[in-house]
Amino acid sequence: MKPSQPLHVLAFLAVALIGVLVGSGLFTFISAEGASYLSNDPKVCVNCHIMREQFDGWQHGSHHAVATCNDCHLPHDNVIHKFFVKGSNGFHHSEAFTTMNFHEPIRIKPGNAKVLEANCLRCHGELTGEITAHGTLGVPTDPTQKADLYGCVRCHQEVGHGPRR
Amino acid sequence: AAAIATILVLALYSSVMKRKTEALQTSFRLVNLDEKTVDPAQWGKNFPRQFDAYQRTNERYSTRYGGAGSEGMAKSRLEADPRLVTLFDGYAFAIDFNQRQGHAYMLQDQRTTKRVTQKPQTGSCLHCHASNTVAYREEGIKQGAPGTLDEPFDSPNARQQLMAGFESVCKMSYQDATKLVQHPVACLDCHDPRNMQLRVTKPGFIRGIAALAQSGDPTPHLPSIEKWRKGDRKEAYDANRDASRQELRSMVCGQCHVEYYCGPKTTLFFPWNKGLKVEQIESYYNEYKFPDGHRFFDWKHAKAGTEVLKAQHPEFETWSQGIHARSGVSCADCHMPYVREGAIKISDHQVRSPLMDISRSCQTCHRFPEAELKTRVEIIQDRTYLLMGAAENAIVGLIQDLDSARRAGVPEAKLQPAMELHRKAQWRLDYVNAENSMGFHAPQETARILAESIDYGRQGQLLVKGLKP
């Protein structure tokens, strides 16, 4: 069966629109130095001045010498996951930065918090094996989750960015 | 392309497998633990670090307001503050009332207190002073409950055994009941032997928390209750099914560190049907009728003649009103902080005052020097202590006034309104005095309660002053 004429037009339009979207998105991404996401150097995160506070904090944090942004904020379980998170964060943050439309103070989002927690365990899993053997840690701030996942940070909030208050 | 895809898929697969093996790896199991393993020494074979610390709850200490001192005997609260003898006149607490000490002492202290040796007490006392899961279930089976001890704790049969046994033990004399138990609170009371997950096992708590869930009182610090309320409510709230791990880290303590009734007139209960605030509990008691139809009271004051209430260690309730609870900080966070032992980090099972180990108990959350944190606690406690003294003075005054007025021939009916104020004032004072953090668990709320106690006490005096025989 041959596709009908209108469908062809629609398909063409769709492709064109997607192209525009991708193109402009990419451009914004690049001009806002979203490409920073592709590097492991913390300095490239502060290309975006919005990240200055976290960068300064990181320099004062206990992990300054042992972990960079990506060690904590990107998944390390597998490459696909890593680039997926990298890409979606990069795009989202570039967009937020360009439109200057985001909540301040900036707060880590649940998905990224899960990534973070997994990284704590990546480095400290052995040490904490006994306390995680019977389930994740949990904080009752989110009643929709029986135990949400940001357990380490509840007590060790300062490891990444130094004293918070 | 196919090659790259294959590599990616393999990378993913291998990383997933690694996770799974890690999850299985726990500590070395030397002994098989089950619902019948009461003796902590058995558990200690699998978990020696926790067991060691658990045993160290027999170490004595004192802080400005906490601990029982390092002498052979626990510090007497009656000697420390003789006004208490007047305040508790006519009640067993006027005979013997000491500072709490470590968990290792709980059974022994109960067996030897003059409140037990000189006054008749029931088996309800054992609810919080011994490991009694097995004792209750055995007694329940004896009373005709179905099934055996082998059934898992969360099975319907086990629940029936537990509750039947509990009812039955509560009715025994203390002397008979105490023969059924041998250990202070033990691993089994807080842990599921299959996987070490936390759980609650005490009947008073199981019923009390379900009643609290039924009430409308907001519980922002216990979100699983608020979630249960939004559901169909067909099954009662069950902490072991509904609560998060973090909530259980407080609830296991809430099994005992709570206000309760455990006199002879009815089965032990936690008075949470209207909520966890001091007024809500008071109001529940005021509306509660004993089987004989009389309004609820704990004892009749020997001098004042008032039918008063006794408050006992409302730590769970007071914590619930504080900022820490609202912030998701549990009892275990402060009283059982993580400690590093060699290559492993575990919960400190030497449950005690956080001031004995401020760096672990407080400093992960509060980046202030130890001395500063200690000062913060002591400032809060000193303020509480001062107000508590003022409330005691007011009520001792009221008791004396009531006594003199009665001797001077003022008729009982005229004294009644002032006695009502005595009941209110004493309830509030005792709520704070019996609470064991000297105000720390909820500083402003505690001060508020004492302010009201003072007000009611002094108003009572004003009423009596106006009376003629």
Place this chain on the structure above:
Amino acid sequence: AAAIATILVLALYSSVMKRKTEALQTSFRLVNLDEKTVDPAQWGKNFPRQFDAYQRTNERYSTRYGGAGSEGMAKSRLEADPRLVTLFDGYAFAIDFNQRQGHAYMLQDQRTTKRVTQKPQTGSCLHCHASNTVAYREEGIKQGAPGTLDEPFDSPNARQQLMAGFESVCKMSYQDATKLVQHPVACLDCHDPRNMQLRVTKPGFIRGIAALAQSGDPTPHLPSIEKWRKGDRKEAYDANRDASRQELRSMVCGQCHVEYYCGPKTTLFFPWNKGLKVEQIESYYNEYKFPDGHRFFDWKHAKAGTEVLKAQHPEFETWSQGIHARSGVSCADCHMPYVREGAIKISDHQVRSPLMDISRSCQTCHRFPEAELKTRVEIIQDRTYLLMGAAENAIVGLIQDLDSARRAGVPEAKLQPAMELHRKAQWRLDYVNAENSMGFHAPQETARILAESIDYGRQGQLLVKGLKP
């Protein structure tokens, strides 16, 4: 499509570039500012964002307990709580007493209050309701102080001008003095015009904080004072020299948001010579003698006959007793939070209730949802409000009892002890009522103060009840 894409891309690109330039941009100096530039509009040419926000302090709002409402007139506190009329009987506050409103209104509100239009007041009132650095210095020069207005504020001559002018203005009538000023608090009062650094300029504060430094009262929240105490103490403590930037972020507010005396009998002063706690201030007043030898008091209560104290807005003192001060959190952190203007962060000069902008005021430190933080504040405030009512009831009762007893012919000497209790109780109640956070700045301390107020009030009543003519 290509055209659209190009437009889109260019638009986004330009917006990104804008962000980037903003990051570099600081401020342009269009006007030269110096010690004579009182008019904020001039400063506004260099710092338009701060000036815009500063002007918006004329926006009206109300929160549960804060703000003055959005009507044309500020809410009357006397209408909201008629007990205050009894409590302030015989004093100007019984005539007119309103909710505070924004800084833009301070001069106008003072000029039009019936406390000023119907009662004689002195020029001291202006200390906190106007930009008066220049006015004081000009008056000082007139009174013979050396030098000119061109000298920097921290020069000895300028200090001499300031103090001489202050003394002189305080002695004028309000009507004469108010002609010397035109602006509510202005940039010059808090900023050094050369470099915008924070500074304090109000004589009452300069003297008060030096007196506090001389006292032994611990000031963990003001470490520069503790440091000064360890030094040789040859020169008086000077905030502009000694205090850290973070301390100044509270001290600039402490220039006005403090307890003070500014009646006609002596020059305005801040009573901090013994410390910042409610009892320390009371004790300083009790020992303070007026030039005529009489013990310090603010007014004689019309009905009770007591020589009582008036407390005014002790925000700085109350904050000093709270956990935020101890944790190094300043007034400006909450009341002038950083806001992003484009890419720059500046201090919000629309000084107002933090509840109007919880995310910026609180969430930088507290990772809880806005609604939760608001609830925390309101729980604290509701408890305070409740106790405040109880204290008012006690003191209104005492006032009535004193009045009746006097009418019944009880001699003054016998009433004296009860009047002394009235003074204590009223001081504590007013300390909280006049404080503007309804307990938030130091929740437990505020509850403690109210508890004592209740106790003294009721004890006063008990004393009177026992008296015969």
